[in-house]
Amino acid sequence: MLRIRSLEAGYGNLKVLRRVSIHVSPGEIVTIIGANGAGKTTLLLTIAGLLRAQVGEILFDKQDIGRHAPETIALLGCALVPEGRQLFAPMTVRENLQLGAYVQIRRGRAHEVESDLGRVFDLFPRLRERASQLAGTLSGGEQQMLAIARALMARPKLIMMDEPSMGLAPLVVKDIFGIIRRLGSEGHTVLLVEQNAKAALRIANRGYVLENGRILLEENAEDLLANRDVQRAYLGRDLDSETELDGKRR
Amino acid sequence: MSLALLFQYLVAGITYGTIYAIVAIGFNIIYNATGIINFAQGEFVMLGGMIGVTLRALLPMPVAIAGAVIATMLVGALIEMLFIRWLRRPSVLRLIIITIGLSIAIRELALLLWGEGVRALPYFTGTAVTSLSVGDVHISPQVLWVLGISAVMVAALNFFFARTLLGRQMRACACNREAAQLCGISAKNMVTLSFVLSAGIGALAGCVISPITYVQYDSGSSLALKGFTVAILGGLGNSMAAVAAGLLLGTLESFSIWVMPAAYKDVIAISILLLILFVRPSGLFGNAEAARLKDY
Ligand SMILES: Nc1ncnc2c1ncn2[C@@H]1O[C@H](COP(=O)(O)OP(=O)(O)OP(=O)(O)O)[C@@H](O)[C@H]1O
Ligand SMILES: [Mg+2]
Numbered sequence: 308m309l310r311i312r313s314l315e316a317g318y319g320n321l322k323v324l325r326r327v328s329i330h331v332s333p334g335e336i337v338t339i340i341g342a343n344g345a346g347k348t349t350l351l352l353t354i355a356g357l358l359r360a361q362v363g364e365i366l367f368d369k370q371d372i373g374r375h376a377p378e379t380i381a382l383l384g385c386a387l388v389p390e391g392r393q394l395f396a397p398m399t400v401r402e403n404l405q406l407g408a409y410v411q412i413r414r415g416r417a418h419e420v421e422s423d424l425g426r427v428f429d430l431f432p433r434l435r436e437r438a439s440q441l442a443g444t445l446s447g448g449e450q451q452m453l454a455i456a457r458a459l460m461a462r463p464k465l466i467m468m469d470e471p472s473m474g475l476a477p478l479v480v481k482d483i484f485g486i487i488r489r490l491g492s493e494g495h496t497v498l499l500v501e502q503n504a505k506a507a508l509r510i511a512n513r514g515y516v517l518e519n520g521r522i523l524l525e526e527n528a529e530d531l532l533a534n535r536d537v538q539r540a541y542l543g544r545d546l547d548s549e550t551e552l553d554g555k556r557r
Numbered sequence: 558m559s560l561a562l563l564f565q566y567l568v569a570g571i572t573y574g575t576i577y578a579i580v581a582i583g584f585n586i587i588y589n590a591t592g593i594i595n596f597a598q599g600e601f602v603m604l605g606g607m608i609g610v611t612l613r614a615l616l617p618m619p620v621a622i623a624g625a626v627i628a629t630m631l632v633g634a635l636i637e638m639l640f641i642r643w644l645r646r647p648s649v650l651r652l653i654i655i656t657i658g659l660s661i662a663i664r665e666l667a668l669l670l671w672g673e674g675v676r677a678l679p680y681f682t683g684t685a686v687t688s689l690s691v692g693d694v695h696i697s698p699q700v701l702w703v704l705g706i707s708a709v710m711v712a713a714l715n716f717f718f719a720r721t722l723l724g725r726q727m728r729a730c731a732c733n734r735e736a737a738q739l740c741g742i743s744a745k746n747m748v749t750l751s752f753v754l755s756a757g758i759g760a761l762a763g764c765v766i767s768p769i770t771y772v773q774y775d776s777g778s779s780l781a782l783k784g785f786t787v788a789i790l791g792g793l794g795n796s797m798a799a800v801a802a803g804l805l806l807g808t809l810e811s812f813s814i815w816v817m818p819a820a821y822k823d824v825i826a827i828s829i830l831l832l833i834l835f836v837r838p839s840g841l842f843g844n845a846e847a848a849r850l851k852d853y
Contacts, residue, residue, distance in 0.1 A: 355739060356738075357735055357738065357739075376738075376743070377735075377738040377739060378738050378741045378742060378743050378744075381738070381739055381740060381741035382741050386739070387739050389735070389736065389739065393733050393735065393736040393739075394733070394736070395728070395729050395732050395733055395736065395737075396732060396733075397728075398728065398729070402725060405725070406725060406726070406729050406737070406740050406742070407740055409726065409740050409741050409742060410740070410741035412722070413741060458739075461740070461741070
């Protein structure tokens with residue numbers, strides 16, 4: 308689905324990503340964890356075409372998209388739920404979703420948009436209730452749901468999410484991760500970037516650790532969760548104590 | 558001062574105000590798409606009038622006007638594609654200088670093509686002396702044309718931005734360019750479209766107003782100043798407020814003749830512009846928060 312080889316990218320003269328290689332297979336949930344400033348957002352923006360790939364290649368469905376415009380990449384079926392949601396604030400929930408479906412119209416599938424809207428509303432009933440409300444007036448959690456829903460309206464082959472749990476209350480975070488898990492079980496391919504590494508690794512099949520623009524580790528999610536170094540660096544104390552308790556019980 | 562005269566001034570004020578509002582909406586459309594002020598906006602109005610008059614010599618009036626609007630739209634598209642589209646991350650200052658340069662170039666080109674002569678389309682119905690009389694008040698039918706066509710233009714634009722897919726795409730780009738691109742919308746095409754659209758409405762305004770105000774190679778600059786004042790007064794980017802602000806400026810100008818010589822009419826617009834820029838840059842109707850939520 309997605310295969311990146313030796314990618315280098317950044318902002319102007321500042322090189323952020325150094326020889327990054329990752330891949331995502333169809334049906335997988337893959338997560339990228341890393342500290343603030345590691346380059347996670349930069350990586351997703353580069354895949355989506357909003358930043359230029361300076362060196363290396365980005366193969367999406369065996370096509371090199373490293374030089375494509377963002378709108379072309381979206382049309383090919385690679386969607387990004389951007390950091391900070393980036394909704395069309397002065398427009399209604401329904402309008403936001405219809406704009407998300409624009410690539411479907413470009414693909415000549417305008418007739419499917421109405422039924423897709425129904426499916427998305429089934430997934431997020433809160434959005435159906437608020438269909439005519441302005442996106443800017445939604446709560447943080449609802450906005451995140453709308454951002455995910457907008458991306459789903461494009462019927463993407465790959466959906467990338469940049470910190471969907473950022474700034475949300477714990478209960479809402481649980482909802483969001485529940486939705487992502489459900490998307491995975493329905494066969495969607497997801498590339499998930501998260502600060503909340505523990506929760507991300509619990510729903511993912513595989514994970515990468517990105518540090519200072521380099522990939523340090525690639526392993527199955529369970530192995531990463533159990534990895535001592537990863538625990539110390541990214542998973543926080545509560546998990547340490549949890550696993551110790553587990554150990555005692557065993 | 559009789560009531561009839563008062564009303565006469567009011568009608569004149571509303572007529573001019575409407576045109577200022579249309580020019581301001583032209584500013585707003587491009588501002589919302591690009592974040593820049595297109596200082597060649599007045600030239601679109603002038604070109605519309607000039608091309609309309611030229612075509613009128615060969616063609617029936619409605620065809621001539623349609624031709625003028627389409628030709629000016631092409632000029633708008635060409636300007637964007639030649640001078641703006643290929644710039645990578647241009648600064649606002651650079652874009653402003655480009656549009657000022659273009660405005661001068663178009664004016665000089667018009668001087669070359671049409672000379673210094675003052676022209677006008679004939680009255681759409683009747684002649685310069687025809688008037689509809691309501692009691693002591695006399696209104697030229699052309700005034701009704703100006704008001705009617707402007708109202709239709711504003712309604713059509715509203716429909717376009719609120720209801721059509723293309724209009725929604727333009728609004729999406731205006732409020733979040735990168736998110737719009739992620740939805741598969743070509744932001745560059747939307748910018749071109751914004752130039753085409755504002756050239757078109759400018760040209761149409763130039764045609765309907767020309768029987769009253771006449772048109773000359775340099776008549777765009779004063780209209781641009783008025784339109785800009787109105788756009789700022791209403792709050793940049795807000796087209797409905799621009800209509801209100803346009804009527805306000807038109808009426809103020811019209812009544813100013815009581816207190817000072819007609820030659821100083823333009824002073825009003827400049828004073829208002831400076832005052833607003835100093836005191837309330839977000840416009841009469843805007844607040845800082847609304848100004849950040851760019852919408853049409
Ligand atoms: N627009 C920009 N211009 C210049 N440098 C930038 C820009 N955006 C990010 N950077 C720099 O690039 C580096 C990586 O940033 P990036 O946003 O990719 O990190 P991140 O892993 O997403 O962090 P976070 O978890 O905080 O979102 C940082 O050092 C940052 O300062
Ligand atoms: Mg980030």
